[in-house]
Amino acid sequence: MPENPYLNVLATAALTLLFIVASSFGLGALARGVARLRGATPKQQANTFAGYLFAAPWIVGFLIFVVVPLGFSLYWSFTDYRVTANQPPQWLGFENYQNLLFKDDSFRASIVNTLYLTVIGLPLQMGFALLLAVLLNQKLKGERVFRMAFYLPVILGFNTAVLLCWRLMLNTGTGIINQMWRAAASVPLIGYLLRALIYIQEIFSAFFLGINNGKFNLLTKVIEAGFPAANRVPLWVQSPMWSKMSVILLMIWGCGAMMLIFLAGLNNIPKELHEAAEVDGATGWQRFWKISFPLLTPYIFYNLVVGMINSLQIFEPIFVLYRDNQPLVPSAISMVYYLWQKSFSHFEIGYGSAISWVILVFILIVTVIQFRLQDRWVTYDVY
Amino acid sequence: MKRYWPMLRSLLLYFLLTGATVVMSFPLFWMISSSLKTVQETNSPGIVWIPANPTIRAYVDIFQNQDFLRSYFNSVFYVTLALVGTIISIAAVAYAFSRVEWPGRNLVFFLMLSTMMIPPQALIVPQYVFFNKLDWIGTFNPLIIPGYFAGGAAMIFLLRQSMAQIPKELDESAFVDGANHIQIWWEIILPLVKAPLATIATFLFVGLWNSLLTPLMYLQTVDLYTLPVYVSTLYNINQTTQPWPTIMTAAVLTTVPLVVVFFFAQRYILESVVVSGLKG
Numbered sequence: 001m002p003e004n005p006y007l008n009v010l011a012t013a014a015l016t017l018l019f020i021v022a023s024s025f026g027l028g029a030l031a032r033g034v035a036r037l038r039g040a041t042p043k044q045q046a047n048t049f050a051g052y053l054f055a056a057p058w059i060v061g062f063l064i065f066v067v068v069p070l071g072f073s074l075y076w077s078f079t080d081y082r083v084t085a086n087q088p089p090q091w092l093g094f095e096n097y098q099n100l101l102f103k104d105d106s107f108r109a110s111i112v113n114t115l116y117l118t119v120i121g122l123p124l125q126m127g128f129a130l131l132l133a134v135l136l137n138q139k140l141k142g143e144r145v146f147r148m149a150f151y152l153p154v155i156l157g158f159n160t161a162v163l164l165c166w167r168l169m170l171n172t173g174t175g176i177i178n179q180m181w182r183a184a185a186s187v188p189l190i191g192y193l194l195r196a197l198i199y200i201q202e203i204f205s206a207f208f209l210g211i212n213n214g215k216f217n218l219l220t221k222v223i224e225a226g227f228p229a230a231n232r233v234p235l236w237v238q239s240p241m242w243s244k245m246s247v248i249l250l251m252i253w254g255c256g257a258m259m260l261i262f263l264a265g266l267n268n269i270p271k272e273l274h275e276a277a278e279v280d281g282a283t284g285w286q287r288f289w290k291i292s293f294p295l296l297t298p299y300i301f302y303n304l305v306v307g308m309i310n311s312l313q314i315f316e317p318i319f320v321l322y323r324d325n326q327p328l329v330p331s332a333i334s335m336v337y338y339l340w341q342k343s344f345s346h347f348e349i350g351y352g353s354a355i356s357w358v359i360l361v362f363i364l365i366v367t368v369i370q371f372r373l374q375d376r377w378v379t380y381d382v383y
Numbered sequence: 384m385k386r387y388w389p390m391l392r393s394l395l396l397y398f399l400l401t402g403a404t405v406v407m408s409f410p411l412f413w414m415i416s417s418s419l420k421t422v423q424e425t426n427s428p429g430i431v432w433i434p435a436n437p438t439i440r441a442y443v444d445i446f447q448n449q450d451f452l453r454s455y456f457n458s459v460f461y462v463t464l465a466l467v468g469t470i471i472s473i474a475a476v477a478y479a480f481s482r483v484e485w486p487g488r489n490l491v492f493f494l495m496l497s498t499m500m501i502p503p504q505a506l507i508v509p510q511y512v513f514f515n516k517l518d519w520i521g522t523f524n525p526l527i528i529p530g531y532f533a534g535g536a537a538m539i540f541l542l543r544q545s546m547a548q549i550p551k552e553l554d555e556s557a558f559v560d561g562a563n564h565i566q567i568w569w570e571i572i573l574p575l576v577k578a579p580l581a582t583i584a585t586f587l588f589v590g591l592w593n594s595l596l597t598p599l600m601y602l603q604t605v606d607l608y609t610l611p612v613y614v615s616t617l618y619n620i621n622q623t624t625q626p627w628p629t630i631m632t633a634a635v636l637t638t639v640p641l642v643v644v645f646f647f648a649q650r651y652i653l654e655s656v657v658v659s660g661l662k663g
Contacts, residue, residue, distance in 0.1 A: 005607055006460060009523040013464060016531050020472070035486070050564040051485025057472040058495060058539070061532020066498060069509035076509070083512060132403060138396050148649050149404040155645045156411075159593040160611035161634030164618050165414040168425065168627055176413060179430045253407065260653065313502050316595050324620045336504045343508045344600055356505040363502055 023060050028053035077353035084347050096354035107355065109212045109330050110338040113244060116208045117334070118311045121248035126303055129255040130296075133262035134288075147263075151256040158316035163250070167321055170236035170246055178233045185230065195228045202228075205241040209331060237321055240331030247317045247332070258303045265299035266292065297378045305370050312363050315340065335359050414638065418442070418631040425627035441632035450605055451633060454613035457602075461523050461609060462591045469530035469587055470580065476533040477542035478568045482554060499536045504596075511600060525601045526594075526609075530587075538583045545579040546572060578651045585648040592641060610637050 002008050031052040035045045052059075077096055081089035100107050132150050136143055156162045169176050185191040202222050210216035218241075236246045269292055277287050315336040322332040333341070339359065343352030417425055419437040445451050479485070480492050514525045533539060554567045562570075573580070595611045602608055608616075614637060617630045645652075 005522060009461075009464065009527060012522075012524050013468065013527060013531070016528050017468070020531060031485070047483055048485045051479050051483040051488060054475045054479030054483065054564070054568070055485075055488075055491060057531070058476040058533040059491065061529065061534065062494065062498070065510065065529050065532060065534075066501065066506065069506050069513060070501075072512070073505070073509040076512075083515060135396060135400055135403070138393075140393060140396055140400070144653075146400045146404055147653060148645075149407055151649070151653065152411075152642070152645060153407055155589050155641055156638060157589075157593060158595070159637060159641070160595055160615045161630075161637035162410065162414070164614065164630050165410050165417070165634055167618065168417060168625075168631070169410065169413055174426050174428055176430065183430075253410070256407075309500075309502070313504060315504070316593075319595065320615060320618075323615075336502075339504055339508075340596065343511070349508055349512060352508045356502075356508055359502060360505040364500065367500065 020057050020060070024053050024056035027056040027059065073353040073356060076350050077357050079350045081350040081353075082347050083349050089350060092350070096351050097358070100351070100354050100358060105213075106330065106333070107335075107338055110333045110335045112208055112212050113332060114312055114314070114334045116205075116244050117247060117251070117314060118308055120204060120244075121251045122304070122307050122311055124248060125251045125255045125307065126258055126300070128252050129258035129303070130262050130300075132255065132259045133266055136259070136263055137266040147260075150259055153254045154256040157254050158250075160316070160320055163317055163320040166246075166250060167237065170249075170321075172233065172235050172238045175236070177236070181233050185233075191230060195230070195232065198228045198232055198234060201234070201245055202241050205244065208244075209240060212330070237325075237328070240328060243322060243328045243332040246321060247314065250317050251311070258307065261299050261303055262296065265296045269295050294379045298380060301370070301374055301378045305367060308366055308370070309363055312359070312366065335362075411638070411642075414631050414634050417627055418635050420628050422624060422626060422628060425631075426624060438628075441628040445629065445632050445636070450608070450613060453606060454608045454610050455636070457523075457607060458592065458610040461526055462588060464523075465527040465530045465591055466584065466587055468527070469534055470584055472531055472533040473535060473538050473542060473583065474573060474576075474580065475568070477539050477546055478564075478572060480539070480543045481546035482549075482567075482572060483564065495536050495539060507596070507600070514601065520601055521603050521607065523602070523607065526591075526597055535587065538586065542576065542579050542583060545576045549575055578654075581648055582651045585644055585652055588644055589641060 002011060028049040028051075032045050032049040035048040040048065076089060078092055078094070079089035080092055080096075136147055136150070170178075172178060181194065185194050203219065206219040206222045207216070210219050222241075234245070235242045236249075237243065273291050273295075274287055277291055282290065313336055314334045318332055318334050318337045319340075322328045335355070336359065339352055339355045342348050342355060416431075416433055418441055419439065420431060420434045421438060421440075424431045424434055480488065480495075510525070510529075511520075514520060517524075519525050549572065553571060557567050557571055593611065594609075595615065598609045598612050599615075602612060605613070605616075610633075614630070614633050617633060618625060
């Protein structure tokens with residue numbers, strides 16, 4: 001292999017292509033042989049060959065990059081394997097899982113933090129997405145431009161550069177967001193509202209931090225301190241009580257993907273239903289809750305499932321905002337961040353494998369529960 | 384009052400939509416504005432909307448920064464190489480799932496869809512060990528090669544849906560004329576799914592361009608860093624004052640390709656997302 005990194009990867013890519021083409025034809029020929037033995041017609045044999053020929057890249061990749069790795073990681077999760085150690089992994093039984101689930105405070109913190117993002121962040125994200133979709137659905141001129149503007153954050157999304165811009169804007173003292181917050185807080189009524197927001201957020205946050213360490217003294221402190229003073233601002237990336245809210249802000253900013261799904265749902269609602277209801281004298285508010293909302297529930301369900309899988313896998317914002325920021329790490333780390341930290345900063349592959357299996361099972365359970373519960377609230381029969 | 388209601392209503396809606404647009408695009412504006420400021424201005428206690436004396440100092444500096452330029456080249460290089468192979472293999476697999484009848488197709492298709500449930504992070508640890516055994520740490524290989532095996536079940540699904548809508552008679556008449564599957568795939572089917580291909584290419588481009596976790600794991604020397612990894616090193620928590628104009632200049636230059644690609648592809652994306660209900 002060439003030393004130059006660019007030539008090296010070009011050579012590997014060429015070899016990979018050769019390997020894929022060879023294995024495709026091999027798999028195709030094998031399948032055709034099996035079909036011939038089973039007495040298929042020449043046309044069926046040709047189709048079998050073509051089918052496996054074209055599907056082979058995925059089938060081979062699935063075996064190499066999914067099945068085998070999952071198998072190995074399942075085995076390693078029961079061992080003390082470290083990538084730096086030279087001795088073979090030692091079998092530990094369920095020790096990794098026991099430590100992880102019952103003893104590891106950091107992992108428990110990461111679960112609670114991730115749950116905070118899911119329980120508080122996801123509904124906010126979906127609410128804003130629905131609001132924007134309803135606004136766009138009014139069929140005004142220039143809808144396309146607005147739609148683009150709302151979707152652009154999804155594209156920029158979790159790019160490090162954009163996240164660093166948020167880091168600048170969220171600076172507690174001189175950041176633009178708090179500057180505007182202060183300006184808005186000097187207006188009497190709005191100021192009161194903003195202080196109420198601070199109060200509610202800190203109570204929620206202190207409650208979740210209380211679950212983290214089993215002591216709720218922070219919560220009692222927040223409540224005893226009473227209604228926030230007039231000069232209080234959010235301490236976005238400075239205080240453990242706000243570190244997660246900053247990530248939620250980013251989630252809300254990226255609500256454009258969900259918005260598009262809702263928009264598709266709103267477009268699919270038959271106009272006649274609204275017209276008929278209008279004739280019967282229903283107000284816009286009633287029509288939204290009695291017609292649009294029930295017909296939107298399949299789309300809400302879709303967003304809920306996908307959004308939950310995404311928020312359970314969140315990594316980049318936490319890495320960019322809080323990496324190395326020791327005092328904030330326990331209040332901010334997500335499950336995947338912890339997985340990264342254990343596996344690649346500490347090289348504890350066995351323990352990291354156990355974490356990834358716990359995350360995998362966790363996501364599967366959550367998704368299955370959602371599919372089980374959908375009969376109770378999702379309306380599929382329209383007419 | 385009733386007569387003016389429609390006008391009043393659309394006025395109110397425009398007001399809300401414009402407000403939301405300002406809020407949503409604000410980070411971009413702030414990024415550009417900050418890149419033209421001095422360090423003092425980015426840390427000033429007052430609001431500097433647009434710097435009084437915009438300076439392009441940071442831009443001049445960054446174009447002389449070898450590490451930045453190389454990381455830019457690295458990103459373009461690796462994204463291009465990964466994109467080409469991934470698209471071709473996805474197009475092949477989607478063809479198998481939509482235009483060919485073969486035993487086992489439904490089972491394989493079901494398996495493919497169920498991989499969407501596996502969080503990619505569950506695979507990174509064993510894949511890291513695997514690539515370590517291949518001696519691929521410190522090369523671009525782990526970022527590129529997996530894609531060549533039709534990485535991305537959601538993308539295959541999207542393309543398969545579009546290919547399945549093409550009438551069957553088209554390939555049948557081509558068969559009569561003596562064409563084989565490879566010719567039909569390349570010369571007849573692919574030209575008909577240009578729009579979904581553009582959508583997929585955009586999604587893949589965005590994913591690769593923004594990717595941080597895998598480059599961080601595998602590219603361990605600064606001369607291999609891609610843009611996100613390099614940009615993340617510019618921000619150093621241990622410094623008391625961050626070089627914000629430099630960071631934001633790098634951010635602007637990182638964002639430009641994304642915005643350009645989105646601008647040209649948005650028509651396809653917004654439509655195909657609305658049609659298929661797929662998330663990017």
